[in-house]
Amino acid sequence: xxxxxxxxxxxxxxxxxxxxxxxxxxxxxxxxxxxxxxxxxxxxxxxxxxxxxxxxxxxxxxxxxxxxxxxxxxxxxxxxxxxxxxxxxxxxxxxxxxxxxxxxxxxxxxxxxxxxxxxxxxxxxxxxxxxxxxxxxxxxxxxxxxxxxxxxxxxxxxxxxxxxxxxxxxxxxxxxxxxxxxxxxxxxxxxxxxxxxxxxxxxxxxxxxxxxxxxxxxxxxxxxxxxxxxxxxxxxxxxxxxxxxxxxxxxxxxxxxxxxxxxxxxxxxxxxxxxxxxxxxxxxxxxxxxxxxxxxxxxxxxxxxxxxxx
Amino acid sequence: xxxxxxxxxxxxxxxxxxxxxxxxxxxxxxxxxxxxxxxxxxxxxxxxxxxxxxxxxxxxxxxxxxxxxxxxxxxxxxxxxxxxxxxxxxxxxxxxxxxxxxxxxxxxxxxxxxxxxxxxxxxxxxxxxxxxxxxxxxxxxxxxxxxxxxxxxxxxxxxxxxxxxxxxxxxxxxxxxxxxxxxxxxxxxxxxxxxxxxxxxxxxxxxxxxxxxxxxxxxxxxxxxxxxxxxxxxxxxxxxxxxxxxxxxxxxxxxxxxxxxxxxxxxxxxxxxxxx
Numbered sequence: 001x002x003x004x005x006x007x008x009x010x011x012x013x014x015x016x017x018x019x020x021x022x023x024x025x026x027x028x029x030x031x032x033x034x035x036x037x038x039x040x041x042x043x044x045x046x047x048x049x050x051x052x053x054x055x056x057x058x059x060x061x062x063x064x065x066x067x068x069x070x071x072x073x074x075x076x077x078x079x080x081x082x083x084x085x086x087x088x089x090x091x092x093x094x095x096x097x098x099x100x101x102x103x104x105x106x107x108x109x110x111x112x113x114x115x116x117x118x119x120x121x122x123x124x125x126x127x128x129x130x131x132x133x134x135x136x137x138x139x140x141x142x143x144x145x146x147x148x149x150x151x152x153x154x155x156x157x158x159x160x161x162x163x164x165x166x167x168x169x170x171x172x173x174x175x176x177x178x179x180x181x182x183x184x185x186x187x188x189x190x191x192x193x194x195x196x197x198x199x200x201x202x203x204x205x206x207x208x209x210x211x212x213x214x215x216x217x218x219x220x221x222x223x224x225x226x227x228x229x230x231x232x233x234x235x236x237x238x239x240x241x242x243x244x245x246x247x248x249x250x251x252x253x254x255x256x257x258x259x260x261x262x263x264x265x266x267x268x269x270x271x272x273x274x275x276x277x278x279x280x281x282x283x284x285x286x287x288x289x290x291x292x293x294x295x296x297x298x299x300x301x302x303x304x305x306x307x308x309x310x
Numbered sequence: 311x312x313x314x315x316x317x318x319x320x321x322x323x324x325x326x327x328x329x330x331x332x333x334x335x336x337x338x339x340x341x342x343x344x345x346x347x348x349x350x351x352x353x354x355x356x357x358x359x360x361x362x363x364x365x366x367x368x369x370x371x372x373x374x375x376x377x378x379x380x381x382x383x384x385x386x387x388x389x390x391x392x393x394x395x396x397x398x399x400x401x402x403x404x405x406x407x408x409x410x411x412x413x414x415x416x417x418x419x420x421x422x423x424x425x426x427x428x429x430x431x432x433x434x435x436x437x438x439x440x441x442x443x444x445x446x447x448x449x450x451x452x453x454x455x456x457x458x459x460x461x462x463x464x465x466x467x468x469x470x471x472x473x474x475x476x477x478x479x480x481x482x483x484x485x486x487x488x489x490x491x492x493x494x495x496x497x498x499x500x501x502x503x504x505x506x507x508x509x510x511x512x513x514x515x516x517x518x519x520x521x522x523x524x525x526x527x528x529x530x531x532x533x534x535x536x537x538x539x540x541x542x543x544x545x546x547x548x549x550x551x552x553x554x555x556x557x558x559x560x561x562x563x564x565x566x567x568x569x570x571x572x573x574x575x576x577x578x579x580x581x582x583x584x585x586x
Contacts, residue, residue: 006409009488013405014417017398020458024436025424031435042441092329095322108572109330112337115568115575117517119535120557123542124340127550133351135339182333187579194580243428246519250539264430264520271434272524281434288431295426 032288036281043275053282066258066266067283074263076173077180078241085181085188086233092185093192094222107193110186118183122250125179129165129251137162169256176247176260183247188233195229196222228302235298239291263287340561344368344554351550364551371556374544379530380537380560384516387452387533391515392508394453399462399507404492406463407470408478418467424460433524440525451525452533456515462507465581469503470496506578509571516564534560 036053040046060067092110096103113121128135140162144155163171199222207217223230245264248254254261254269267287271280343351344367346360371377405411406418436455445451477499478491486494497504522536532540541556568575 007411010405010409010411010414013401013409013488017402017421017458017460017463020398021421021424021460024455024458025427025432025460028432028435028439029427031438032431035434035438042438088329092326095326098319098322100319100322103326106326106330107576108569109333111572111576111579112333112565112568114579115513115564116561117519117535117538117564119519119538120340120561121336123538123553123557124336124343127343127554128336128339130547135335182336185329185333190576190579239428243430245430246535249519249523250542267430268520268524271437277434277438284431284434288428291428292426 029288032281032285035277036285038278038281040277041275042277046278049278053279054286056279057282057286066261069258070261070263070266073173073259073261074242074244077177077244077262078238080174080177081180081184081241082234082237084177085184085237086230088181089185089188089233090192090226090230092189093196096189096193097196107186107190110189112186113183114187118246119250121179121183122247125175125247126166126251129175131162131164131167134165136165166252167256169259172252172256172259176251179251180244180247184237188237191233192226192229195226199225231298231302235294238294242287242290242294340554340557343550344558346551348549348551367551367555368559370549371541371552371559374552375537375541375556376530376532377537377556377559380532380534381563383449383452383531383537384533386449388512388515390449390453391456392512394457395459395462395511396504396508398458399466400492400497400504402458402463403466403470404488404496406467408491408496409488421460421463425464429521433521436521437524446525447528447531449531452522455521459511462511465507466500466503469500473499502577503581505574506581509574510578510581513564513575 035046037048037050038046039049039052057067059065061071096107129137131137140159141157143159144157147154147156165171165175203221203225204217207221212220243264244262245268248260248262248265249268252260254265263283264287267280267283270276270283342358342360345363345365346367347362347364348367350361402421406414406421439455440446440451443450445454473496477495481491481495516533517535518533519535519539522533523539526532526536529537529540538556538560542553545553
């Protein structure tokens with residue numbers, strides 16, 4: 001009797017979220033796969049083409065066309081952003097973890113970009129990166145060392161010709177990477193700080209009594225005990241690296257073509273500029289599989305690799 | 311030993327301070343640039359500080375694109391999404407944490423697995439859905455697809471499980487049903503989790519970009535992020551001062567909210583981290 005009453009109540013309690021998730025998550029997943037089997041521009045009736053869109057992706061990959069460049073750029077962005085962001089944020093978190101006066105203010109400062117719309121940040125960074133009058137190049141041009149030549153003391157500029165950043169094919173991606181690391185630093189550092197604060201101080205006291213130096217303490221206590229956080233941040237960062245879109249859309253729109261053309265930008269422009277909904281859905285569905293694999297890998301590694309405790 | 315500690319602290323301040331400055335410079339530059347005369351950007355030598363304070367840049371940004379409408383849309387959408395997600399998540403979380411019914415654990419795992427689905431995968435079918443429903447250029451398109459949050463259900467369930475069952479058992483003996491237990495005992499005790507999740511939900515909706523970009527075309531229906539994007543589309547590299555004024559106006563509300571409620575924001579983020 002009790003169980004049945006709970007069942008009815010449960011149905012009532014679950015109905016709103018269930019309907020929402022079913023209509024707007026589950027159905028669209030099925031929809032994404034279904035659309036990926038079509039050739040469709042939304043205006044004219046769709047045509048069933050089987051796996052042709054996936055075959056087209058495979059062909060592009062094999063013959064080094066757009067998709068290969070897009071994947072390479074996305075991997076470049078992810079492979080550079082993730083380790084850089086993790087190293088800097090762990091360093092910052094370790095410094096923030098010292099009980100120092102005024103550290104709360106730093107926590108607020110580092111976190112500012114995380115609450116700010118990335119659109120606003122991207123606009124500011126476009127100005128900072130401006131080749132002629134951007135703050136970064138003005139600073140680089142002003143950097144100089146005193147030098148004696150011909151009996152006269154002169155200032156020799158260290159970087160007389162700074163890069164064109166977003167306008168330069170070689171520097172556009174590094175510029176976006178730097179901006180993205182900057183923007184995500186506070187978020188990752190706060191996560192790391194929470195992980196570090198979970199480590200019992202008795203470990204550090206034991207290490208101090210044993211005469212461990214700073215590196216040994218880091219290597220044998222901090223790093224292993226903070227590893228659940230590391231793995232979490234790593235997985236989340238890889239996933240969001242594959243999903244990078246807004247700063248690219250705002251800062252370069254894929255230019256200098258195709259140096260900053262990334263995966264989601266490709267999906268977006270195939271779907272909503274070229275109106276190739278079928279092909280774009282196939283791209284999106286493959287992204288889903290990639291992210292699923294990364295997540296499953298994280299789950300299986302978590303079980304073996306991380307040390308829980310502290 | 312004492313000396314080493316002092317040197318270490320000094321080192322910490324130096325690094326944190328240096329990096330802290332690099333965190334603040336873009337924000338400071340955004341404000342300084344927003345007050346400049348628009349021609350100042352194109353002169354070869356230009357000082358760090360503006361020659362005069364040009365508030366009219368703000369007025370120009372406000373009137374070039376319908377900024378007031380952007381604010382109204384962003385507020386309406388973010389409040390509605392947050393309220394809806396809190397409502398649906400609380401109910402589901404209570405069912406998962408406290409009710410006994412068949413298939414509970416399987417259903418919970420099904421909820422969790424929807425979190426793995428990236429928004430970029432569902433956006434094309436959702437766009438088709440919005441077109442069929444004739445919801446393009448409406449608030450419904452920005453609100454209705456986001457009324458439920460699997461993450462919210464998960465987060466609140468974990469929190470509800472930490473509340474001692476005895477309180478509810480006592481209320482139950484006094485004849486209280488599940489609705490009143492949820493409303494009178496569980497929710498009041500869950501304020502920290504509700505605040506944290508509410509803030510995260512609000513922030514997510516407020517700053518969301520790609521979805522509004524797809525389903526909103528009419529300027530008067532745009533939210534702040536895509537409205538600001540349209541201001542950049544309008545000026546390109548032509549008028550940096552007005553563009554920066556727009557960026558300041560778009561960024562400021564959330565920055566002020568964060569400065570006042572930073573403890574809650576950071577708690578929310580730390581809770582997110584517990585997922586690992």
